[in-house]
Amino acid sequence: MTVAVVDVTPGIVPANEQVFETECQVISNSPVNNDYRLLVLAAPAEILNCTPGQFFHLQCPVREGLQPYLRRPMSIYGYFPEKGELQFLYKIAGTGTAALATLAPGEPLNVVGPLGQGFDIRDDWQNLLLLARGVGLATLAPLALEAHKRGKTLTAICSARSPEMLMSIDYFRDLGANIITVTDSEETSGLENLEKLIEGLIATNGIDAFYTCGSNRLLKLLQTLGARHNISGQIALEQQMACGLGMCQCCVRSFQSPTGIVHKRVCKEGPVFDLQEAMGW
Amino acid sequence: MVDLSVQIGDLRLKNPIMPASGTFSEDLATMLDINTLGALVTKTITHGIRQGNPTPRVCEVAGSMLNSIGIPSKGVDYFRNVTVPYYQAYDSPLVVSISGNTTDEFAQLCEAVSVPGVAAIEVNISCPNIEEDGKAFAMRPSSTLDVMRKLRAATDLPLWAKLTPNTGETSDVARAAQEGGADALVVCNTMLAMSIDVQSRKPRLGNLMGGLSGPSLKPIALRMAYQCAKAVDIPVIGCGGISTTEDVLEYLIAGASAVQVGTATFINPTAMIRIIAELEAYMVAYNFSKMTDIINSVRDEEAADTVVFMETAP
Numbered sequence: 001m002t003v004a005v006v007d008v009t010p011g012i013v014p015a016n017e018q019v020f021e022t023e024c025q026v027i028s029n030s031p032v033n034n035d036y037r038l039l040v041l042a043a044p045a046e047i048l049n050c051t052p053g054q055f056f057h058l059q060c061p062v063r064e065g066l067q068p069y070l071r072r073p074m075s076i077y078g079y080f081p082e083k084g085e086l087q088f089l090y091k092i093a094g095t096g097t098a099a100l101a102t103l104a105p106g107e108p109l110n111v112v113g114p115l116g117q118g119f120d121i122r123d124d125w126q127n128l129l130l131l132a133r134g135v136g137l138a139t140l141a142p143l144a145l146e147a148h149k150r151g152k153t154l155t156a157i158c159s160a161r162s163p164e165m166l167m168s169i170d171y172f173r174d175l176g177a178n179i180i181t182v183t184d185s186e187e188t189s190g191l192e193n194l195e196k197l198i199e200g201l202i203a204t205n206g207i208d209a210f211y212t213c214g215s216n217r218l219l220k221l222l223q224t225l226g227a228r229h230n231i232s233g234q235i236a237l238e239q240q241m242a243c244g245l246g247m248c249q250c251c252v253r254s255f256q257s258p259t260g261i262v263h264k265r266v267c268k269e270g271p272v273f274d275l276q277e278a279m280g281w
Numbered sequence: 282m283v284d285l286s287v288q289i290g291d292l293r294l295k296n297p298i299m300p301a302s303g304t305f306s307e308d309l310a311t312m313l314d315i316n317t318l319g320a321l322v323t324k325t326i327t328h329g330i331r332q333g334n335p336t337p338r339v340c341e342v343a344g345s346m347l348n349s350i351g352i353p354s355k356g357v358d359y360f361r362n363v364t365v366p367y368y369q370a371y372d373s374p375l376v377v378s379i380s381g382n383t384t385d386e387f388a389q390l391c392e393a394v395s396v397p398g399v400a401a402i403e404v405n406i407s408c409p410n411i412e413e414d415g416k417a418f419a420m421r422p423s424s425t426l427d428v429m430r431k432l433r434a435a436t437d438l439p440l441w442a443k444l445t446p447n448t449g450e451t452s453d454v455a456r457a458a459q460e461g462g463a464d465a466l467v468v469c470n471t472m473l474a475m476s477i478d479v480q481s482r483k484p485r486l487g488n489l490m491g492g493l494s495g496p497s498l499k500p501i502a503l504r505m506a507y508q509c510a511k512a513v514d515i516p517v518i519g520c521g522g523i524s525t526t527e528d529v530l531e532y533l534i535a536g537a538s539a540v541q542v543g544t545a546t547f548i549n550p551t552a553m554i555r556i557i558a559e560l561e562a563y564m565v566a567y568n569f570s571k572m573t574d575i576i577n578s579v580r581d582e583e584a585a586d587t588v589v590f591m592e593t594a595p
Contacts, residue, residue, distance in 0.1 A: 019311040021551045059548065068548065069341040069495065106417045112312075112550055242339045242346065246308035248322070249350050250339040261333060263353065268308065 004087040016054075016114055019245065020047045023108045024086065035091050036135060036167060037101055038077070041109060043086040051081040051118030053236050053272040056086070057244035061101040065081065072096035074243045075213075075268065076137040086111070086169070089138035089190075102105035114254035117144045117245055118270050119234050121150060125208035128152050129201065130177075131222065133159035135190075137168045139236045143211055148175040155201060159184060159189045159218075191221055198225055207231055214238065216280045226275055232276030235239070239266040254279050284571045285557070287319070287539050289516045290464040292374055292400060294539060297491060297572060298529070298557050301520050302378035302403060302443070303350065307367055312550040314372045317466040319539060323364065323376040325405045327354040328390045341492030345482035345495030346544060347474050349488035352380060352408070353359045357393045373401055374400030375393040375546070376441065380393040380408040384418075384431045402438050404429075407445035407470035419445045422457035429461020439464040441518065444505070446472040446498070451505050451542075452512040458594035459513040467518045467541065468506040472498055491563055493545040498522040510536025510577060524552060526559035536577040 024078040025042040033039050057071040078087035090097050103109060117145060120141070123130070128147050130140045137158055147154055154177035160166045162185040173179055182188040201207055202225070210222045210233030219235055226233045246268035253270075254261050255277045264270065284295035299320040300309070306324060309315055334351030355363075360377065368375045377394050379402060381387030391402060400488075406418035406428055414419075418428045419442070432440055442463040448454055455466055472493025476485040484490070502521020510517045516539070519532030524545035532540045545552040569575060 017311060019550075021312065040438060067343065070339070070342055070346055072319070110549070122439075240337045240339055242348065243304070243550070245311065245550060246549065247304060247306040247324070248339070248348070249333060249353050250348065252333070252336065252338070 002143035008125060014047065018112060019115060021110065021112045023110050026103045026105050026107045026109060027085065028105055029103045031166065032089070032167065035165065036088055038091070038175070039088045039090065040101065041086045041088075041111070042084055043079075043111075045081050045084065047111070048079045048081040048084070048086060050076055050142070051116040052076075052146045053118035053139065053234075053246075054116050055109045055167060055271060056088070057115060057241070058088075058096075058100065059112075059147075060096040061103060061107070061109070063099055063102050066095055066099040066102070066156060068096040068099050070242055070243060071239075072100070073115075073244055075236065075271070076114070077138045077141050078145070089135060089141070091135050107252060112244060115214050116267055117269065118274050119211060119236070121152065122209070122232075125151055125232070127206055127208050128154050129198065129207045129210050130154065130156040130172075131194075131198075131210065131212045131218055133215050133218065134161075134167075136212070137172075139213045140211060141168055141171060144172055144177060146176050148177075148245065153205070154178065155205075155207075156261040157179065157194070157197065159183070159270060161185065170180055191217060194218075195225065197243075202229055202231070209233060211235075211274070219278055219281055221277070223278075234272050235275050235278050236271045237266055237278065238271065241267050243267070253281075261278055282315040283399050283562070283569070285561060287347050287382070287572045287576070289539055290337075292320075292372065292439060295531065296557050297377070297539035297558070298553050298560070299518075299539065300546060300553065301541035302405065304543040304546050304558060307364075309550065313554050315564040316445070318374050318432045318553060318556060320374045321368060321371060321401070322376045322541065323360075323378050325354070325380045325408070326357065326360050326390075326394075327352055327380055328357050328386060328393070330354060330433065337485065337487050338491075340485040340491075342474070342476050343497070344495070345501055346547070347476055347493055348374075348471070349486045349491030351488065357390060360394060361396055362437050363563045370396055371456050376401045376403050378403040378405050380405040381411070382411045384412070384428045388427060388431040388435040391432045391440075395436040395438050399438060401441055401444055401464070401487050402432075402436060403441040403467060404432050405443050405470070407443055408449075415429055417445045417447060418447045419454050419459075420450075420457070421506025422450055422453040425454050425457040426461045427519065429458050429463055432435050437540070437593055443467040443507070443520075445468045446470065446501055446505060446521070451508045455509040455512040459515050463515060463520055465516045465538075466509050466513065467520055468509045468537075469521055470500050472501060474548070494522070496522045496524060499528060503535055506532055506537050507535040523547070526563060529556055529560060531576065533572070533575045533576075534579045537571075538576055
């Protein structure tokens with residue numbers, strides 16, 4: 001098996017030709033449940049020319065006892081040019097997000113973006129299935145909004161540890177999505193049940209495209225179903241990053257290609273990739 | 282009117298600020314006008330195609346970072362056919378960074394990248410030499426001299442030798458690079474380092490060890506730039522931990538004729554633009570008209586004699 005270097009073939013949706021380093025002001029930064037917080041920034045219109053699935057690179061504040069150095073990549077939860085807002089949904093997972101959680105309204109946050117290639121919603125795709133777990137739903141939220149604007153039919157399967165940990169359900173419901181919740185505590189989130197559920201959806205209404213992110217398990221399941229029924233799909237992936245702009249080559253992952261396995265940069269060729277090209281981890 | 286231009290051998294740079302290899306590519310043009318930079322330094326390329334090291338390739342340590350990217354490279358053909366033509370649109374000189382596993386491979390690549398459009402070649406002699414058990418060429422004066430002589434014979438373009446901080450013989454290596462035909466020294470590359478996650482007990486880089494860069498490298502790299510400027514007659518280009526205009530001034534005062542900004546660009550992609558503007562403002566504020574008013578102006582006086590003893594602590 002040969003491994004070639006970064007393949008710079010154009011991605012699904014072209015990345016922005018201009019990227020900005022901007023100081024935004026925090027409007028609010030509060031918990032939405034025990035695990036997750038919503039950060040709302042006042043942002044200039046120039047940086048809100050986003051595509052669902054894109055991310056920003058955040059310079060988390062340095063505090064006593066919390067001294068993040070590198071920026072932290074974070075997928076966009078919401079971008080609203082009409083009201084000048086940029087939103088991120090996050091979980092405190094380390095130094096960077098812990099520092100982010102200390103931001104108070106009125107404080108500045110330096111952001112770089114929008115970055116990367118977003119999701120594609122092809123005109124001939126009508127019935128879209130979104131499948132994600134936990135904070136993965138944050139990445140799919142702007143996709144759901146865009147799909148709704150384009151009159152697509154949405155089904156969202158939302159997975160979590162327990163019903164109270166399910167997030168953004170109302171958000172998806174307000175967009176007219178058919179919501180299916182599965183949880184570990186109700187023993188409905190297993191792969192067998194998910195496969196049965198999705199097979200049912202394919203048999204009744206049909207599905208034109210799968211969208212997911214984050215989970216190796218869900219990736220494998222959708223790859224199998226996609227191959228079985230010839231359904232396209234896209235996945236948003238993560239990787240440790242330094243620059244976020246494509247320069248440093250830190251954030252590569254392996255992908256299947258017709259010529260063998262290739263490395264692609266999650267920040268530049270991604271973070272959204274073709275479902276069947278993505279490789280499990 | 283302030284003149285920010287500096288002379289590096291035969292090359293005149295419009296200002297002393299350029300990116301450090303590995304922290305710059307065409308991608309930065311999405312953020313700023315790269316034509317405002319003193320020079321454009323590519324990521325190191327190798328002759329053939331290389332995939333690079335396993336991930337994670339980066340982790341952060343207190344106030345700095347470690348990386349072990351492993352020089353993924355699209356090879357010399359891609360460089361000649363795609364990279365060089367791309368940079369034709371800019372008038373800042375293009376400096377190509379190259380590396381090789383052996384002196385012969387290094388020299389062949391040096392010849393292959395000596396094409397119109399390339400203004401200088403930065404030879405990354407901080408990379409492992411497989412003929413010397415993986416020890417970097419620039420760890421020792423003898424291997425530095427050998428490789429520089431072969432590289433010198435392979436091209437007529439200016440050669441900038443990028444030195445490593447992982448040596449105990451800084452001044453001797455610098456003199457060996459000069460004797461071997463270097464037109465300038467870039468001081469320095471990253472310092473070999475390590476970090477371990479105490480929960481998992483796993484090294485935090487896929488390659489176990491990697492190079493330290495960022496503010497915590499600066500005092501070490503500055504000391505080396507100072508030692509090198511004392512040791513050789515060719516220009517020294519400072520590199521290591523620069524993130525502010527004050528950092529730039531320190532290197533220039535220590536004897537560097539120009540500087541490379543690296544990791545700071547990861548934190549603030551527009552850092553170099555800000556530094557150029559601040560440097561100009563500083564010159565105006567202090568009534569300096571040209572960069573040579575500052576370069577090598579360190580007031581070490583009699584204490585300079587002690588430099589020879591500093592060799593004991595590399």
